[in-house]
Amino acid sequence: MIEIRHLTRVYDGVPVVNDVSLTIGTGELAVLVGTSGSGKTTLLRMINRLVQPTSGQVLVEGVDTATLPAHLLRRRIGYAIQGHGLFPHRTVAQNIATVPRLLGWPRARIDARVDELLALFQLDPATFRNRMPHQLSGGQAQRVGVARALAAKPDLLLMDEPFGALDPLIRAKAQADLRAIQQKLGTTLILVTHDMQEAVDLGDRIAVMDGGRLLQYDHPARILTQPAAPFVRDLIGATDRPLRLLSLxxxxxxxxxxxxxxxxxxxxxxxxxxxxxxxxxxxxxxxxxxxxxxxxxxxxxxxxxx
Ligand SMILES: Nc1ncnc2c1ncn2[C@@H]1O[C@H](COP(=O)(O)OP(=O)(O)OP(=O)(O)O)[C@@H](O)[C@H]1O
Structure with a gap:
């Protein structure tokens, strides 16, 4: 379970994340949604301490993350970003192996894990293991990015606009794959998007952010039928509401x-x-x-x- 308590980040006197509290159950998929600049990425990055909170706490399974060295914390939390962020001069296998190598896994275990993940993401290991990132399509690179984030079997995976750069067909496939893999592995997942349909399709719960504040945190059906603020209703898009409800x-x-x-x-x-x-x-x-x-x-x- 992830507990975010009164988390705030101030830049130049301005709170860009402002007193946000929410809890994400083990194995749940929570989606942070909101307009550009609403503080989603900053909130996500405070969870793995790529950004230091100004105040507030993050507890992972009851442990305050401030008590752990940041680099050790980040090895336990998977992180995948838009445009995948693969190391360009390392092969697919070396990219996926990044965190297991830092953790000192034996070679055979790393190799087996790389092949297992490639197969899980429907990338033939023999074909893709030794490719360089520039030899991948956008969708393949995105899957390798997620595979890398999952490599050391993290209990928590953070994803920042992971599907932003994909065309709609590949995007739908990648979303379905992610949901299936998340359910299979039982990983707790927090995903940032500004696409409300993606939030409704993927989220067990949706957190709606505006101006650094959390306006509503609830199940998709309740966000759709009982928006807590006019901003939430606008974000859903009133005309799309019935269709989004049917997609649930x-x-x-x-x-x-x-x-x-x-x-x-x-x-x-x-x-x-x-x-x-x-x-x-x-x-x-x-x-x-x-x-x-x-x-x-x-x-x-x-x-x-x-
Ligand atoms: N290092 C920084 N220094 C100063 N201001 C920052 C810094 N990082 C982020 N901000 C500001 O904090 C606000 C929230 O940024 P953040 O990236 O968290 O928003 P976001 O909701 O993820 O936006 P987007 O959807 O555009 O990625 C923005 O106004 C941004 O300019």
Missing amino acids: KTVGDLAQPGDAEGPAIPPEATLHDALAECLWTGRTALPVQGGGIVTLDALRAEARPR
């Missing part, structure tokens, strides 16, 4: 007994996908693969606050 649940959550015409939709598709399919094919109900149906009426009811 899957067809499997809403399936009911019955029969319907036409091709079936997979249970793991989102309700947003189901609505699009209904509209596109002019149907008022869709069969669900494996049994049952999802109806347009039920979708409509889910797209409204309760």
Whole structure:
């Protein structure tokens, strides 16, 4: 568990992070979202002490991080940034091995870990192990950056706009991969973005920042249906609210007994996908693969606050 208590950072007399408190449960994915300059990156960097807090505390599993040497703390916390930040003159394998080498892992264990991570990120180890960063596509480099951050099996992974530079298709794939890997490894993850849809798609909880302050910290459905401030409502985008709500649940959550015409939709598709399919094919109900149906009426009811 990560506890952030009254964290503040002042630059030139101005608080850019201002008395922020929040708790992130073990294995949860929290997203920090807000406009440019709202203090997201500064808050994230105070967690691994790349930025020293002016006041306040960060506790990781009950231990105040101020009591640990900063370089040791950073070896325990994975950190991935936009544009991946790979060392340009080191191979993919050497990049991924950075923290395990600092920790003095034996060679065989490092090699095995590198191959395991490459495979996990669907990069064939034999092909990619010895490539240089400039020989990778943007999406591949981004995956290597995340693999490097995960190499020493950190309990906590911090990610700053990790998907910012990716095109929309690769971005969606990278987001899905990250979610799957995070669930598989049970890593606690804090991710910064200014994309509200990314926050809704990925976050167990979303922290909305504005002017250094935390305006709201809650589950995506509550942020969408009960925004705590006008700024939060504006950030969500009022016209997108029903569609974002539908993207939170899957067809499997809403399936009911019955029969319907036409091709079936997979249970793991989102309700947003189901609505699009209904509209596109002019149907008022869709069969669900494996049994049952999802109806347009039920979708409509889910797209409204309760
Ligand atoms: N080292 C510094 N010295 C002075 N001011 C700083 C420093 N680092 C950040 N700031 C200021 O703190 C504020 C918050 O910056 P921060 O990078 O945390 O915002 P952000 O929400 O991550 O923005 P973005 O989405 O643009 O990355 C900004 O106004 C920035 O100019």
